[in-house]
Amino acid sequence: MIENVFYQAETQGHFEYYALGDLRLESGETLRDAKLAYRTFGTLNADKTNAILVTTWFSGTGKIMEDVYVGEDHALDPNKYFIIVVDQLGSGVSTSPQNNPAPQTMGKFPKLSIGDDVQAQHRLLTELFKISKLVLIVGGSMGGQQVYEWAVTYPDMVERAAPIAATARISLHQKVFVQALEEAIKSDPAWQNGWYSCGLEVREGMDRLAKIVATLGWSHEFYQEKRWASVLGMSSLDDFINGVMKAYFEPMDPNVLLCEMHKWQRADVGRHTDGNLAEALARITAKTCVMPISHDLFFPPDECEQDCKLIAGATVRVIETKEGHMGLNGFEPNYMAQVDSHLKDLLNA
Numbered sequence: 001m002i003e004n005v006f007y008q009a010e011t012q013g014h015f016e017y018y019a020l021g022d023l024r025l026e027s028g029e030t031l032r033d034a035k036l037a038y039r040t041f042g043t044l045n046a047d048k049t050n051a052i053l054v055t056t057w058f059s060g061t062g063k064i065m066e067d068v069y070v071g072e073d074h075a076l077d078p079n080k081y082f083i084i085v086v087d088q089l090g091s092g093v094s095t096s097p098q099n100n101p102a103p104q105t106m107g108k109f110p111k112l113s114i115g116d117d118v119q120a121q122h123r124l125l126t127e128l129f130k131i132s133k134l135v136l137i138v139g140g141s142m143g144g145q146q147v148y149e150w151a152v153t154y155p156d157m158v159e160r161a162a163p164i165a166a167t168a169r170i171s172l173h174q175k176v177f178v179q180a181l182e183e184a185i186k187s188d189p190a191w192q193n194g195w196y197s198c199g200l201e202v203r204e205g206m207d208r209l210a211k212i213v214a215t216l217g218w219s220h221e222f223y224q225e226k227r228w229a230s231v232l233g234m235s236s237l238d239d240f241i242n243g244v245m246k247a248y249f250e251p252m253d254p255n256v257l258l259c260e261m262h263k264w265q266r267a268d269v270g271r272h273t274d275g276n277l278a279e280a281l282a283r284i285t286a287k288t289c290v291m292p293i294s295h296d297l298f299f300p301p302d303e304c305e306q307d308c309k310l311i312a313g314a315t316v317r318v319i320e321t322k323e324g325h326m327g328l329n330g331f332e333p334n335y336m337a338q339v340d341s342h343l344k345d346l347l348n349a
Contacts, residue, residue: 006251007092015039026113037087037094042078054085055139055146068330075343090259097255107194140164140328145267151284152269161286169268184208210245219295219324281310288314298325317342
């Protein structure tokens with residue numbers, strides 16, 4: 001267990017914990033005294049019919065979702081809805097490798113799944129807030145994988161679903177990519193099998209990870225058109241790699257990222273139906289809007305569209321941005337304008 005200010009309130013802003021107690025995991029192990037971090041916006045109405053759940057992505061926390069996606073000028077308007085932003089387990093803010101006491105700490109933190117996240121979130125909603133219906137669940141990337149898991153696992157509870165830049169089953173291409181990220185961290189001798197005394201000790205591995213993410217996280221056009229200068233204001237390619245990519249990952253905890261990678265690599269709702277993805281997605285009854293990002297190299301639009309075809313009544317709305325997968329962070333103003341427009345249409349459907 002180590003101190004990391006990046007995951008604490010002084011960096012992440014105000015959030016609360018819901019005590020889950022002992023959480024039985026899909027792996028068969030039990031996560032002891034688990035806590036789920038969440039933040040809320042707006043007011044839950046008397047009949048509890050205005051709740052929206054927002055999920056988080058790899059390396060992301062509830063803070064980025066609050067800052068970019070929630071507000072009275074967005075579709076996720078707290079004047080209309082009760083919005084719950086939840087940090088996935090193992091993401092640094094909820095119970096995670098670096099903040100959990102022995103014996104389930106650091107290198108001995110249990111292996112988690114997307115299903116474990118959704119089980120914990122379901123308990124938060126039903127036990128704490130007594131919510132039985134969600135107007136909408138929305139999330140990007142790994143957050144979108146959680147959206148699919150929710151819609152398949154609890155179809156009667158999800159009225160609308162909006163997976164952004166995500167697929168219902170991880171591709172083989174991504175499995176290899178994520179394996180490279182894992183090896184980037186573990187190849188640093190300072191990692192010490194997860195028993196470092198400070199995440200900054202693993203800087204070389206984290207820097208390698210950052211550069212690998214830079215290759216597919218951003219589109220070809222982002223580099224060819226030097227959008228790191230025009231959109232992000234960086235003075236050179238090196239300035240971008242050092243000042244954006246490496247700086248982004250540096251304060252994070254390596255074991256946290258490895259925990260999330262384990263979940264990312266195994267995301268597949270088809271496991272509920274003996275590997276039959278079509279049968280799993282046929283369980284979805286929610287009004288579903290699949291939102292790929294046009295230049296995404298992680299979750300290409302054609303892969304997202306294939307999922308959409310397997311969901312009754314689902315629609316596809318492609319978000320146009322040359323920032324690729326990293327467009328999720330809202331760097332380009334037109335990105336959020338598109339997301340808000342599509343979400344408003346879905347909420348009005």
